[in-house]
Amino acid sequence: MTRSLTTRFASLMLLGLASPAAAAPIAHREVLPNGIVLLVAERPAVPIVAVRALVQAGAVHDPPDRAGLANLTGVLLTRGTTKRTGPELDSAIEFVGGSLEAGAGRDSIGASLRVLKPDLGLGLDLLSEVILSPTFPPGEVTRKIGEIQASIKRSEEDPGAVAARALARLVFPGHPYGLPVEGTRESVARLTRDDVVKFHRERFRPDATVVAVVGAVTVDEARREVLGRFGSWARPASPLPGVPTASAGREPREEVIPRDLTQATIMFGRQAIRQTDPDYFALVVASYVLGGGSASRLYTRVREEGGLAYSVYSYVSPSKYGSAFFVSAQTRIAEVPKVRTLLNAELARMTREPPSDAELSLAKAYLVGSFPLRLDTSAKVADFVSAIEELGLGLDYADRYKERVARVTAREVQRAAQRFFIPETFNRVVVGRTP
């Protein structure tokens, strides 16, 4: 499904948000004595609980010569604790039909738990063990390094992944966002168990942690269960280390990566703005008009009218310390020049003229109206509330989003386009044979 391609960046889910009703807060929020932010949303109808724990220990915190350290640390959390080996953890959670997965993103390491309600105690035992007392057994470290290197190697088969990696390097030169979360085969080869132990010791702390509990659970119950397992986790005296925000990119560049494929993957990208910038909502609407859905200009020109691509879209990808805007299409080799011309022309047209009333109202109606659909399961709610907490957007962000998107004018869309859609400002990557 082509829309699923646009969810490659998890933060994209923040694009489509707006609350159906301003009245009820989306979750209860409190700060526990040791600094953990606890979020609880009660959804009593189905007897399941989803828990998402986020620790500010993402790839953005990797030391410069240790790209992939957060990712390695993340995947090793479930590979052994002081109480259980990796296989014992697997068996324990899977025996009750639940799941416990951990891994790193750009800004944080996240662990997701999903259990039937009666198994919440067991699930939280396991979750707290993997966060507080992982042992990083040497054999598991070696095994995971091998697996990560193998998946990096295999991802070279995926032209979308190859293009995204190359483009990130061009869009965020000198910033950790320019490096892949999983690292490179070379950087991963340098990682050691000591690096992982040190990263976990320094980065995992209660005042850098969010725990979101969503499902058939009450606030009191969630507080008691979380405090019982995470309450004695002591907050260090040292302040939380900071991360530099991405500085403006350099002159845009272009890269062609040859591959013996029948299609070429074209990706344009540049830095953009986060949710905290006043122009952000206009940019979101502009991106939707340009390449957001199947009524968008790119979809209409390139796919519906041109028959040139199955997949063509644009999207904003905001993270905590920087943001990017991307345009992407896949087309047969012979049509690469034509598709590039169309992408450029539609970007430029957005800067020259405001969107029509119909385009504007459709984009706003979709972005605002589809909100409840995006939070229709406990796991999605847990992901959402933990993400907005981590990004510092506030639990009223959903309401603000709706209100701000609804107020965006055609002129503001054009201004956002003039700020971010000038074709000459994009870095460009083409993966495939060129005609």
Next chain:
Amino acid sequence: MRRALVVFLVPLLLGAPPARAADTVVAETLDNGLRVILLEDHRSPIVSSQVWYRVGSRNERRGATGIAHFLEHMMFKGTPTHGRGQFARIVEQNGGQDNAFTSQDVTSYFVNIAADKLDLVIELEADRMHNLLLDPKEIESERQVVIEERRTRTEDDPGGFLGEEVASIAFKAHPYGSPIIGWQEDIARITPEEIRAFYRTYYVPNNAMVVAVGDFRAGEVLERIKRRFGGIPRGAAPPPVLTVEPPPNGERRVVVRKQAELPIVYLAYHVPNQRSNDAAPLEVLSTILSGGRASRLYRYLVYERRLALEAGGDYSYFSIDPNLFWFWATAMPDQTPETLEKELLAQVERLKTEPVTDEELRRAKNQIEAAFVFQEDSIHRRASLLARFEVIGGYAQKDQFLAKIRAVTSADLVRVAGSWFPEDKKNVGILLPKP
């Protein structure tokens, strides 16, 4: 999104819990043969509306493979009342999300949207069931889009490419041997007249079902569906698929070389479908083999032996005709496909002689039952599940499914492995990376 197709190796998530008192399905067959299945779910003010046609690549003839999927694309190209792209545009304008997929057995269209928009969706779906334009100019343009989709999914994707080759040698007679998206030559050749005839034959109310789950009153919605769909005339009964796949007479093997990074091995065996008493044991076997990190293929091939980056097994419980049980593995960089094939086979052979442990069996059953409950959290998945069971003989079979799973014994597993995984009748596919 939109005009996507189901790739046949997607593992099926099964489930929905035992019916509760409030979960009363309202089912009716209209005078024109349209099957209607409605389930109220008032947790959120949203609805999932789905129209399933009993037609997929299974109903295609040689020389016209891919026509069901091609037609799925054309369903978004307009009627006299709602022009090209209007369907998606109207849905987006109303804050809804729509998509579609084609599988071997069915073609499904769905819209998830605010509950008060359901009538609008019913109107649009009734319109395109009977009044599709199928403009030859639009068909030509969309033909190129479908070919691009094939490039993305098959030509340029090593796993997709190999899967297609293995299916094509595994079936000598039955249309399950053809790819859902169709052979490139057929997609390029199919005429507008053939698409029109296919539409007239299979898109008739007596070959379709409307399934909706969400925040509505079933009685009211049933009346609306009668009003909108009731006037569409019943069509001639679509021709049945008569082909029965003859038993295999020996091993079949295909080796392909393609630009790729890691070798892939597929094994496939002909197995019975859900009409057989062996279906529930095969479903349990599939979970024992690949349900999570404690599962056999992961534990032995990925974790302990470090032969594979990934490995799994998959059974299509919902297949209308008998289909394949797949085993697959992607090799680690230093491993050969020969070793991997040997070890995969050893795992298959082991199932025939050595009963699974009690823990493995209980774990698999718990996983399948929990998946049923997790599925309840999403109205979209609740609707899809009702439709899947309806396709194979009646939505009420959902209620017997778990009982069948619970009854499976370890002796059953030994028996079905012995019956259905004959070493000398296997289908083998190997993908060798071409530098």
